[in-house]
Amino acid sequence: MATTIKSISFKNFYNYYGNFEQNTYRFKEGINIVNADNNMGKSKFYNGILWVLKNQVYDSDLKQIVDAPSSLKKMASGKALNEESHFEMGIKITFTENADKFSVSKIIQFTKTEDSWKTNEKMDILQTIDNKDIPILDLADKDKIIKKIIPLELMNYALLQGESMEKLVDLSSHNGLSSTIEALAGIKNIIEICDICKDLSQRAKKLSNDKEKEINITNNRISGLIQEREGLEQRIDSTHEKILIYKTELSEATKKKDNLEALLLNAQNREKYRGLKKNLQNEIDKLKDRKNEYERNITSMLFSESAPWLLKGLEHQITSFSNNYKNFIIKLAEQHTIEKLAKDPIILLLPPDSPDKSSLLRMLEREKCEVCNRPAPRDSEAWKHINMVMQRPRLTESSNKNDFSSFYGGIQTTVSSFLNSIPKISEYIEKYRTTIDNLEDEINQKEEEKEIAKLELLNAGGSENYADTSDRQSISDYTLAEKTIEKKKEDIKKAEILIKEWNFKLKKNEEELKEINANSEIKNYRDFKDMMYCVESIFLNSRERIFDEILKSLEINANQKYSELTQGNLSAGGKLNFSKQVDGTVQVCIKNINDGELTGLGTGFQRMKQLSIIMAIISSKIGNKRFDYPFISDAPFSEFGDNFINNFFKIAPNVFSQSIIFIKELYDPNSDDFLNDLGKKILKKMENGEIPGTFYVNVIEEKADTTNLITRNKCYKF
């Protein structure tokens, strides 16, 4: 085992607010899982490692890797920035390399000045020897120790982000692959010798040619042959240079084609999620319009004619008014009564219309009082009394200057309609608020769905800013790249034929020169030139052979991993085929049982192909050397089904002695332990010892915006 990360701690790093002790993850050999939902610190954790190893971070706003010093403020905890004027932000990684133990702390001190933040970086590295921590002070030594975590040449394969996995396994880049294979094989010395031999061979050739020219300056025939040879050699050299240019162009076109291939593979998904996103946006717009309409209507509800919210709680005023009006009528009646009583107290005591006018008229006509049943002859006292009762003034007739009772009565009639509606206003407002809240919830729900669709679109290689036509553009670029590849291959072929012809002529030229010019001094120069050429060829061939052997070994190893990873899938995944290209790069394709290229496999299979190659590269054992480093990956399974994930957990411990995986596919926010069924199964296997490693779940203690978010971890298994 080369390197094992023992722990990683954060201090005020993104949403890992607080000190190192509060944000420590202890790891061991096997699989170390950090399970977290979106925005709970997976990519931030990954960024911490990237910061230490490459001084870079992935900026989720810019959607690209940036140099960390330009992003320091974004890396600091929003809560710390808001609440403190001086604090430290950083990461601490402890690891072992064989028997040696190291601790790397990278810390930025933040101090608030008037209008900005002052930062100061420090990097402390300790090596533990005999239980004593020895600080490493030399910068070059510090750099070497950091590279022990993951060597630079393997970083592209051991430090991965799922979404960019296709681009990371860069077998089409000559430099990328060469440096990896060279590192795997330890052939750095051979490469250096090759370069030296080439230089020596060229010098020997020049020396021999110059000498030959010098000696035969007077011989026209020989001079002519030498001139011809020089012309041929010049053409061969310049054509070799052209071939190098063609190869570079070929390599670039191949890389472009591969990148576009990955994009095209997901075009269907992109179309699906682009459409989904668009539909969701339409729904969101409609919901927002409805919500805005409701909100705009709030002030008009204040003045609603049936139940004006403005009058909430004022129903008692209607009752008061009603009482005032009643009192007014009584007082008015009292006032009138007193006036009338002064004139005719008895008559006025009779209630109005009792007896009614028609009864009294009848009594007068019949000359009989029907009240006391006594006779009342015309013009008698009794008859006159009945007549007076009939003629009595009405109580309601007022002698006042004004009569405002209809004014008050009219108001009472209007406002009494509110007597029933005002008590219900609270209920109406509550319902209205609930309606708006529900719309808001619905909008948020749709926004979340849209965000998921957006992530899926990004995962499928889409871009938020790309128009729908970008896929068509990709197809056109792909066709162009294919044409370029064909053209460059042909150019190389033609150039090589030319070189072959010229070499043939050159050989004849050399033979003729040898025959004509058999001078012993020249012969020695020629022998030396030939010998140096042989030496150069030997080393070049050795280098090629080693490269081919490693490639073959990688192919076997990658296929083994691929077969294990795709085991149990109903769809057959095919076989990985590594083929060396004319430009020295390697193309990996998936072949079916008849050796035909297998196309149309989903993104899961494509990523599994890449993962297999990564596994093969990282775990390659070449000669006596084993390259075993932590495999660290953020969201590697975003396109994988449960079967792939299960297979990965099954075989990964056999491939990588340590892996640290940030994953959301095991997360369930609605479960008490935040684990879905697959998460529970994997945890159980870890607890049973079937899968070695640790299991952490990130949680958010309190719902907050990104600025104040605090992530904490729960260790389920160590």
Added chain:
Amino acid sequence: MDGQTIRDRIGQKRVNYNSKFDSLIRAISKVGASSQSGQFSSFGPIYETFMYAFIIGYRIGISKPLESGERTGFNDFADFKPTPIRDFVLMLLLNKSEEFGFKWVDLENASEETINTFVTEIIRQMEGYANTGFEYLQNKWENENMKFRNPFVFVNFIEELI
């Protein structure tokens, strides 16, 4: 004088607000082209804003009648809509008429001049309560402006005073 006549007299009175609240009123009402709608919840015509301020002042329970020189007229009382709410406003003031020196029963025998004074006082008190309400809103506008971003702001202010 009968009920309709006094109603008409009150309705014909011009209603004023304190000129110092001009910008506040413009900010929270849709006044012609200077509508502020969209940014926050706002009223329609000024009489709505005025009636709202009146209710706020009435709930606070203090009438601060306008001084001469600080008055900006905007509508006759009869222009206030809807009619049931205008009547409610009138009802609230009539409920307080004794407090400002007029008993209903006395008005029955009051002279034309007294009735005119009463009508003037009704409008004066109405403006006074609205003045208190506008002061309250101005204070909120200056010190708790964020509250105006909430679409329920004017409902919330009413609920705060219940």
